[in-house]
Amino acid sequence: MAGSQDMFDAIVMADERFHGEGYQEGYEEGNSLGIIEGRQYGTLHGAKIGSEIGCYQGFAFTWRCLLHSCATEKDSKKMKALESLIGMIQKFPYDDPTYDKLHEDLDKIRGKFKQLCSLLNVQPDFKISAEGSGLSF
């Protein structure tokens, strides 16, 4: 009786061993696959954010210089909106997908940008805004 019990254990163990060895091999393969696949998605999302934030940044910096070069009294409101947008962008960790207020801050930046555009009375046709949301996980 004891012998057949051993036999049974051996079969179960072999079962587990084979599964385990396949698992080990798969696990390592999965690790590198995960990096590759994750990187592909990450690159695209990061690029979208980088493109959008960079756009606002370039736009804001350039307009700040333009306003400085011919400043009048009534520009102070525009200047204030500009400075506030630049401050928001500089604080925004655009390269960190783990930032917990990413969407919240991004929405604020977009809103501020729109406000600035209407103050400046311009309508920049960024291709980015045509694509819709910059981040859609």
Add this chain to the structure above:
Amino acid sequence: MSWVQRTPLVRGPGEEGDVFDEEADESLLVQREWRSHMQRRVKEGYRDGIDAGKAVTLQQGFNQGYKEGAEIIINYGQLRGTLSALLSWCHLHDNGSALISKINNLLDAVGQCEEYVLRHLKSVTSQPHVVDLLDSIHDMDLCPVAPAEKKTDETKDERLRENHAELHKNCSKSPGEAGRSSLECCRVSEHEHSENPSLTWILEQTAGLVKQLGISLDILQHLKQL
């Protein structure tokens, strides 16, 4: 999974070649069944392992790629934003249509650059992995395990560096002296199939534009690293 085939068949002594053994056929059948069952177990394990292994590194890979993508593309975004600001300034101040169409052409060029870099980034990440190759080498028993793994990391780094170097090289490639007259260069679409408009060239053009508008070049200071 080559080791599955290596698993020795369990045969009792005397059983082999015994044509008159009535149980011989049956035991062969059992052996086959056993082997296919174990192969199935290995495959199941492999699948489970792939899923588990992937789940662990997927986020890590995402974060890594996200950072890379954002850091590279932000420069193009900045340039696009700068040109858009200049464009809206020109619209506001009614600076002739020649300037406006020039800015529009430059904006198109930046868009193309951006697209090209993005495509390149994508293809970099989808290249076959060194690990696959090393696995095959490993299966051939050509080298011990530990050094092979260490080498994997080195090769991986090396490959990444190469890719980055190539990327930067491609990005800063100049469209060639022949195409430097402003009219020709603005028609970027003509270059589409040959070479990509370079960032340096777009920057030069932008600087010329700023001068033409009578604005100080300080305006481009934020585009430092391009």
